[in-house]
Amino acid sequence: MTDAAIDAVHPDQQAPIRLSGRHISKSFGSARVLFDVSIDLRAGEVHALLGENGAGKSTLVKILSGYHQPSSGELFLDQAPVEFLDSESGENHGVILIHQELNLAEQLTVEENIFLGREIKRGWFLDKAAMRHEAKKLLDQLQCDIDPRTRIRDLPVSDRQMVEIAKALSKKADILILDEPTAVLTGREVEILFDQIKRLRKQGVAILYISHKLDEIKDIADRVTVLRDGCLITTQPVAGLEKDDMARLMVGRDIKQMFPDREPSHAADVVLSVRDVCVDGQVRDASFDLRRGEVLGFAGIVGAGRTALMEAIIGLREKSAGQIERNGAPIQINSLQDAKKYGIAYLTKDRKGSGLLLNMEMRPNLTLLALEKFGRVIIDRKAEEAALEAAIEAFDIRAADRKSKVGDFSGGNQQKLLLAKVMETDPDIVIIDEPTRGIDIGTKSQIYHFIGDLTNRGKSVILLSSEMPEMLGLSDRIAVMAAGCITGILEGNDRNEHEIMRHATGISGKQGVSVHE
Amino acid sequence: MSSLERNEASISKTSSSFNIDFKALGPFLALVGLFILGTAINEAFLSSGNLSNIFTRAAFIGIIAVGATFVITAGGIDLSVGSMAAFISGAMIVVMNTLVATLGAGVETVLIGVLVSILLGIAAGAINGLVSTKGKIEAFIVTLGTMGIYRSLVTYMADGGTLSLDFGVRGVYRPIYYGDVLGIPVPVLVFFAVAVAGYVLLNMTPFGRKCFAIGSNEQVARYSAIHVDRVKTLTYVIQGLCVSLATIIYVPRLGSASSSTGVLWELEAIAAVIIGGTMLKGGYGRIWGTVVGAIMLTTIGNILNLTDAISNYLNGAVQGLIIIVAVFLQRGDWRRKKSK
Known part of the structure; x- marks a missing residue:
């Protein structure tokens, strides 16, 4: 157990409250995102803020640091009422927010x-x-x-x-707010960050820490505040809370089943067969078969060539060699349009950069990939509205206002919308790249069940993921890539973390030939 | 799946229909303001003669600006339209003058001239589009280059002077500019038809939707199976076609073309687009705003003609001021909405 966790057993309840928000509510237009939330940050305390995507965490910390003004409620700094007109005035009072998207x-x-x-x-x-x-x-x-x-x-x-x-x-921050600082850090970097946080805590800095990673919160935080749907659920010491407790507080229910029940289909037809595909400098001789109704996982360290291989298959990247067969017949895919024609869809991992038009509302985003379905000459708006209605229902997209820009949505809702957008083309094969990056546990589980539903309806899924639990929890078979080569396809009992790591690092399986020659 | 807290906020979806979109109405309100100002300065402003004059003059820039709305919405820019108009005018005049010898100064000659204009417009637009997309060169640079090329071509054709249309042809061609249908001048009718067609194309068709998508994020458009290069090239072709239509109306007005024809039209067209609320960086365009923007620009000049308070020579200064103020107001509006 780390010393942080030991410290956390005896949080100094008597430490002075530095910054507090009382009865904070916030609306954007007609959408209320925070309801009467109160929070105290004490000197020398790491206070974790926990909640699902869209629970109002980011809005709350933006109010605490002056980026937004509360619709009602007050801020107190050292017990005295204070008003932050903008982030600069917040910073002048020593309150500094480090954004999730770095500035x-x-x-x-x-x-x-x-x-x-x-x-x-x-x-x-x-x-x-x-x-x-x-x-x-x-x-x-x-x-x-x-x-x-x-x-x-x-x-x-x-x-x-x-x-x-x-x-x-x-x-000279003495109230430091970190919005998901570890989302992009490696294990070693997280340790360094935590050392720094502990050092700052010792110096009496009040720290508010947002994270989805419950382990981290156990490790570093003294108290935790949980938000759900814009409401304060609880504030309590971390000591004595188990991870399961925190997850339940966040989601408001037990997550009984994180992953869907699926019946693996060993004997189903091969719907896609990839043979000796090469991409210059990135992928060498990749071959695999995808069966109807299966989830084929693709594991590997960053840079192993998984995304490059998938982009080559769907025509977004040039293949230097190789063939692709669909239902046993050879096909040529030179563009995404070709891939769409053959019923293959790709869900990008970069939902903000290549997935969604952030400055637009949901409707045009949903129908963009399947636009011809809504009219070749004139777009049928009614049909679009109906499709949106259906997608919101099917994928449980929780948008406060349909007219608001999708850039204002939480990551989870964006991901659901992206999934809905891709499914508008009614593909038989869905390639999903990092489906749950930066997404809370409740939404993750929902997305896993959506993937399960797809396969139950006879569709096939290729899953690229860096998260081991979802790779193991969803995949029927796991292809592992290292240095541009598929080093092995693991089935049955071989589908475990140990084997994946051995193949991903090139210790076992077909040797990863260096492609950077 | 949680049925507990499912989407309670979806009730709010109807509320947006009660909001008046001031951002969209802004240019209209400004135009109404200008009209009130014009009437206050001189009652002759609202005479049918003066109004018809304003709308006829607005038609040139307006038709070109409708094309520019497509280019800008899809994230491009076309600086060559003024030079292109001069070049097409010159080429039309040369072709028609040559045909007089064989076909005589009849309707056929004019029709062939019109056909040449349309083909040249499409070709010039396609060149702008293909060079910038296939050559992967910034549209600003490509059209800056073609701006110089088209301009010097007309100077060359006119041998540094002025190309004049044959007088016989001029008589036949004249009604295109000076004629009217039910009292509405032909250029205004064409302007209106182009605007309606532009509106339908931009707002109601898959092509228009793709322009919006490309302008807001090309990468997302590419990942949405959109032929980005094809759509972008088409916006330049539409621009070329609009320039050609404007030229067809313009040639009978003066009956000549020279190296000073259409100078600075590109800036007026872009100004009309921006005043109308289209975003210069792309992703959002509004045809009706563009139409209003073009009419506003012409109205300013007209009002200055009717008053002695400000010299007519300051027309450009007043227009410049209006452009800056219009964009500033739009941005202010946007900020307020965002931080509400």
Whole structure:
């Protein structure tokens, strides 16, 4: 057990309350997203904020840090009423929010970003040496080995996160709000982050921490506040709460069955057969068969070539070699339009960048991929509305207002909408890339059951996922890729974490030949 | 699946129909304001002669701007339209003058001239579209280049001077600009027809939907099985076609073309589009806004003609001011909505 967890057993209840929100409500247009929520942040405490996607967590922290104004309710700083007109006035009071989507200027260097808007000057000019020195010191504190002169666009996401934290530290944050900071970090980086959080806590910083990862909350948090559908469910010490308890508080019910019951179909027809597909520099000689009604998982470390292989199959990427057969007949797929014709659909992992038009409402998003179904000359709006109605029902999309832009939706609702969009083409084969990234446990389970329903209706699913539980919980067979090659297809009892890791790292199975020659 | 807290907020879906969309109404309100101002300055403003004059003049820029609405909505830009109009005018005049010798100054000559104009418009638009999509060059650069090319072609054809249409042909062709149907000038009718067709195409067809999608996020459009290059090229073809229609109406008005024909029309067309509420970065376009924008620009010039308070030479300055204010107001409106 980590020392954080030991600390957490005796949270200092007497520590002074630094920032509190009382009876906070918030509406966007006609949609109410927060109902009378109160929360206290104490000095030297890590306070976790827990809730499903769309529960109102992000809205609450944006109100606490001045990005939004509450529709009603008040903020108190050190027991005195306070009003943050904007995020800058929040920051001037020492309240700093680190966003889920990082806010760094990609073209600027690390040091320029850290001191953006607060540059150290000597006379009229920038004191670059001093800024570099300070930046280096901050990064050293975080045990982060980045050259302050590196441009942000050249850094991996995890390093960018560290830069954000360094920036917050440099602003002398004494109330620090972290919105899902670990979503993009590796295990080692999470440890460093937690060390920093503990150090800040010791210095008396009040920390509010949003995460979906219940393990982390057990590890690091002293108290937890749970929101559900915009309402405060509870605030209580983490000690004595089990993960299951937290999940139940979040979802409002027991998640009895995370994964759907499915009957694996060993003898079904092969609907798609991929032979010796190569993509220059990324995939070599990939072959596999997909059967009717099965979920074929694709596991592997990042960069193993899984996405490249799938994009080659559906015509978004050029194949340098290989054949594809559909129901035993050879087919040519050179574009996504071809793939659609053959009943193959692809659900991108990048729902914001390539999945949905964030500045538009749900209706045009839903029908975009299957537009010809709604009229070749004139689009039939009534049919579109009906399709939206059906999709909202079938995929349980919980949108406050149908006219609001999908960019304002929670990740879970976006993912459901994306799934609905792809299913409008009525495909027989669905390739799903990272279906539950950044999504809460309740919605995850729903999406797993949607996938189960697809296979029960005779459709076939290829599942790409970095999350081991969903890979094991959903897949009938698991193909593992390493360095551009399929190193093995695991069935039956071989479908376990140990075998997957052995194949993914190239210890066993067909050797991953280097394709970067 | 949770039936407990299922979508209670869906009740709110009807509420949006009660909201008046001020953003959409903005340009209309501004135009009404201008008309009230015009009437206050000079009662002759509302005379049918003056109004018909305003709408006829607005027709040129307006027809071109309808095409520009497609290009801009799909995330592109076309700077070449003014030069293209000059080039097409010049080519039409040369073709028709040449045909007088064989066909005489009759309707056939004019029809062939019109056909040439349409083919050239389509071709010029297709060149802009194909070079920018297939060549993967920014539309701004491509059309900046073709802007220079079309402009110098007309200068070359006119040998640095002015191309004049044969007087006989001019007589036959004249009704296209000066004629009317039931008292409505032909250019206004064409403008209206183009606007209606543009509205239907942009707002009600799959093609229009694809323009919106490409303009808001090309990557998403590509992942939605949209032929992005084809749709984008088509928007430039539509633009070329609109330029050609505007030219067909314009040629009988002056009966000539020179290197100064259509100068700065591209900026007026883009200004009309932006005043109308279409987003310059793409993803959102409004044909009726564009129509109103074109009429506004012409109305400003007209009002300045009717008053001595501001010199007519400051027309450009007033137009520039209106463009900036219009965009500022739209953005202000948008901000308020967002933070409500």
